[in-house]
Amino acid sequence: MPSLNITFTDEEHRELREAAERETVSLKTFVHDAVIAAASSRKRQVAEISKRVATVSAELNRRLA
Template identity: 50%
Template sequence: MPALNVQFTDDELARVRTAASRSGSSLKLFAHDAIMAAADNRASRVTEAFEYVTARSSELNRRLA
């Protein structure tokens, strides 16, 4: 399975370890879930932006067609 090495400062890693511990999760699972949530959030924002632009420009697109 592919892996990803991510570098942190000592302080950053301590913050991530604390957050993982507070969530009751392992560091590896916590990091995985955080990265996937960020990726999903970005994809959702791109879709929302596309839908917004499409709706706002629908009249212009109709006239240009």
């Protein structure tokens, strides 16, 4: 299974560790879930924006026809 080696400052690492403890999960699980959520969010945003652009384009194309 692929893995990443990510460098954090001491302060960033402390904040991540504390956040994981608040969620009662391991640091590895916390960071993994955060990255997957961020990637999914971006994918969803792109899909929503694409849908809006397609709607506007369709209306403009209809007017120009």
